[in-house]
Amino acid sequence: MYKYDQYDQSIVDARVAEFRDQVERRLAGEITEDQFKPLRLQNGLYLQLHAYMLRVAIPYGTLNSEQMKMLAHIARKYDRDYGHFTTRQNIQYNWIQLDQTPDLLADLASVEMHAIQTSGNCIRNISSDQYAGAAADEVTDPRPWAELLRQWSTFHPEFAHLPRKFKFAVIASEEDRAAMRLHDIGIQLVRNDAGELGARFFVGGGMGRTPMIGPMVRDFVAADDLVSYAEACLRVYNRYGRRDNKYKARIKILVHELGKDEYTRQVEEEFKHIKTLNLDPPKAELERITTFFQDPDYDKSASDDLDLSDPDFAIWVDQNVKTHKQSGYAIANISLKPIGGIPGDATSAQIDVMADLAKEYSFDELRVTHAQNIVLPHVKKSDLYTLWQKLDEAGLATPNLDLISDMIACPGLDYCSLANARSIPVAQKIAQRFSDVGKQKELGELKLKISGCINACGHHHAGHIGILGVDRKGVENYQLSLGGSGAEDVSLAKITGPGFDEDGIVDAVEKATNVYLKEREGDERFVDTYRRVGMAPFKEALYD
Amino acid sequence: MKLLTGNDLKSGLVTWWTGKDWSINIEDAVDVGEEGEAILAAEQEAQRVNSAYIIDGDEDAGTPRPGHIKDRVRALGPTVRPDLTLKPNDASAIDKVV
Numbered sequence: 297m298y299k300y301d302q303y304d305q306s307i308v309d310a311r312v313a314e315f316r317d318q319v320e321r322r323l324a325g326e327i328t329e330d331q332f333k334p335l336r337l338q339n340g341l342y343l344q345l346h347a348y349m350l351r352v353a354i355p356y357g358t359l360n361s362e363q364m365k366m367l368a369h370i371a372r373k374y375d376r377d378y379g380h381f382t383t384r385q386n387i388q389y390n391w392i393q394l395d396q397t398p399d400l401l402a403d404l405a406s407v408e409m410h411a412i413q414t415s416g417n418c419i420r421n422i423s424s425d426q427y428a429g430a431a432a433d434e435v436t437d438p439r440p441w442a443e444l445l446r447q448w449s450t451f452h453p454e455f456a457h458l459p460r461k462f463k464f465a466v467i468a469s470e471e472d473r474a475a476m477r478l479h480d481i482g483i484q485l486v487r488n489d490a491g492e493l494g495a496r497f498f499v500g501g502g503m504g505r506t507p508m509i510g511p512m513v514r515d516f517v518a519a520d521d522l523v524s525y526a527e528a529c530l531r532v533y534n535r536y537g538r539r540d541n542k543y544k545a546r547i548k549i550l551v552h553e554l555g556k557d558e559y560t561r562q563v564e565e566e567f568k569h570i571k572t573l574n575l576d577p578p579k580a581e582l583e584r585i586t587t588f589f590q591d592p593d594y595d596k597s598a599s600d601d602l603d604l605s606d607p608d609f610a611i612w613v614d615q616n617v618k619t620h621k622q623s624g625y626a627i628a629n630i631s632l633k634p635i636g637g638i639p640g641d642a643t644s645a646q647i648d649v650m651a652d653l654a655k656e657y658s659f660d661e662l663r664v665t666h667a668q669n670i671v672l673p674h675v676k677k678s679d680l681y682t683l684w685q686k687l688d689e690a691g692l693a694t695p696n697l698d699l700i701s702d703m704i705a706c707p708g709l710d711y712c713s714l715a716n717a718r719s720i721p722v723a724q725k726i727a728q729r730f731s732d733v734g735k736q737k738e739l740g741e742l743k744l745k746i747s748g749c750i751n752a753c754g755h756h757h758a759g760h761i762g763i764l765g766v767d768r769k770g771v772e773n774y775q776l777s778l779g780g781s782g783a784e785d786v787s788l789a790k791i792t793g794p795g796f797d798e799d800g801i802v803d804a805v806e807k808a809t810n811v812y813l814k815e816r817e818g819d820e821r822f823v824d825t826y827r828r829v830g831m832a833p834f835k836e837a838l839y840d
Numbered sequence: 841m842k843l844l845t846g847n848d849l850k851s852g853l854v855t856w857w858t859g860k861d862w863s864i865n866i867e868d869a870v871d872v873g874e875e876g877e878a879i880l881a882a883e884q885e886a887q888r889v890n891s892a893y894i895i896d897g898d899e900d901a902g903t904p905r906p907g908h909i910k911d912r913v914r915a916l917g918p919t920v921r922p923d924l925t926l927k928p929n930d931a932s933a934i935d936k937v938v
Binding site for chain 2: 322323325328329343344345346347348376390391392393394395638709710711715718720721724770771772798
């Protein structure tokens with residue numbers, strides 16, 4: 297894992313001191329809320345429905361046990377004993393007091409964490425593959441590149457006031473576990489025919505009120521040019537992105553309106569210019585960063601044997617454990633989606649348990665996934681049974697990864713000031729309707745995603761089944777959509793028709809799954825069947 | 841009726857105008873009527889509360905009730921965490937929000 301150097305630590309410490317002064321002046325009435333708001337947002341502090349909400353950055357979703365312990369400490373000391381893991385691999389706290397925030401940020405800084413650039417029109421937390429460094433299918437570990445981009449984008453003076461927020465994802469495998477093409481810039485590390493490392497650049501993807509799949513603007517950017525090329529993409533956007541209309545200000549609108557070819561032409565021109573300025577980071581810096589992401593000290597003699605005689609353990613292994621690149625090891629997914637629970641929420645005690653388990657069984661490493669789960673990336677197979685038992689004791693062994701109850705759900709109207717409808721109660725009711733693990737497994741991979749408003753924080757456009765909560769004359773209403781995907785088979789879901797009330801949407805989801813079970817051929821997943829048979833049989837079941 | 845609401849500067853908690861001060865309990869809220877804008881302006885100057893605004897409401901069994909579900913959720917707390925609402929022991933409180 298990356299360790300801060302003196303520069304990283306000093307800028308984070310300096311920011312804490314600066315914000316402490318700003319908070320004191322605000323509380324003393326020396327600055328107005330209009331003056332203070334942009335300052336607190338630059339430090340991740342929002343004012344939400346019930347209280348201040350703090351969003352803490354977890355760069356590319358990677359953290360160690362000490363950091364995870366600190367997240368538990370913050371939940372206990374400054375919040376109401378829980379945190380909410382988000383779709384940008386971050387964590388949010390919902391009940392923060394303004395006067396305590398500087399101390400909270402100082403605590404975070406003590407373990408090399410912060411809340412900088414988790415809000416505002418800047419480059420946000422870089423997201424990545426939660427299996428990075430452990431996946432068998434990656435061409436390289438994407439995290440050194442994500443870290444390089446983090447350093448490049450932190451306090452980048454030119455990109456501190458972009459037309460709108462800006463999100464990167466970096467992956468290094470054909471399987472897309474990070475919804476890469478639904479980002480402002482998606483970077484896929486690849487090797488060319490000569491075996492050289494480079495990157496595909498996809499620009500102009502995103503969800504929100506105008507969902508778009510990012511087109512590829514370059515099929516191979518040499519690794520040494522990666523930061524320069526990103527800089528060129530941003531410069532064109534910063535120059536021509538719309539600032540007159542918030543709803544048309546994301547880069548996807550610029551790429552769409554200019555057209556991919558013209559946008560690319562301008563980027564290439566800018567890139568040529570940037571190359572004359574010698575702005576690329578020195579190779580030595582990437583090499584320094586890369587040393588922090590070496591493989592852990594695996595036991596090369598570890599066995600692949602696994603005793604699956606305990607049926608509950610066998611179900612968990614089958615669903616939540618994934619193949620590791622190192623024989624004798626596995627990737628263990630911890631679902632934060634217990635049946636009837638709140639997707640992504642974990643108590644301080646559970647966060648502590650996961651930290652302890654990572655220290656004991658996963659070389660001190662954890663990952664947060666964009667699907668709001670936690671990963672222990674390097675677990676010896678011989679430790680899996682003990683690990684599972686300890687997870688089970690803590691209510692963290694739900695065997696539902698990628699099944700219908702493993703839903704992404706935004707905080708919705710229960711917490712969010714932007715939301716129009718509640719997301720969490722719908723997620724809970726659907727999970728309860730499909731609580732039988734056997735029924736869920738019969739449905740197979742089924743990604744259900746719920747947003748409480750058009751901003752699409754719950755990724756409903758990318759759901760095999762998507763649900764969007766809307767306000768219909770003061771009453772919550774839910775639109776159903778089908779056929780989306782955030783994976784390598786990326787697609788945008790289509791609305792089925794008129795919306796449903798809270799109970800009606802649960803029934804509608806069940807009807808859609810019944811159509812799938814009736815129409816399914818072979819090993820087809822829900823989304824495969826939908827793509828083959830189209831919307832008609834689903835509409836018929838839903839509305840006739 | 842008209843209600844004046846905002847979020848407390850220090851705690852961020854939802855607050856309601858009581859006629860002379862702010863309270864986190866909507867039961868204490870008063871109808872600001874035609875005076876709302878003037879109170880709002882004065883309170884913005886005082887800087888004790890953020891993002892204050894006036895909403896429509898009505899009365900339900902003698903208690904002010906916001907007209908929109910968003911403000912009813914604000915008045916109670918998250919409907920999915922009864923333990924974190926202002927009425928953790930009132931099983932019917934959430935039904936009244938929805």
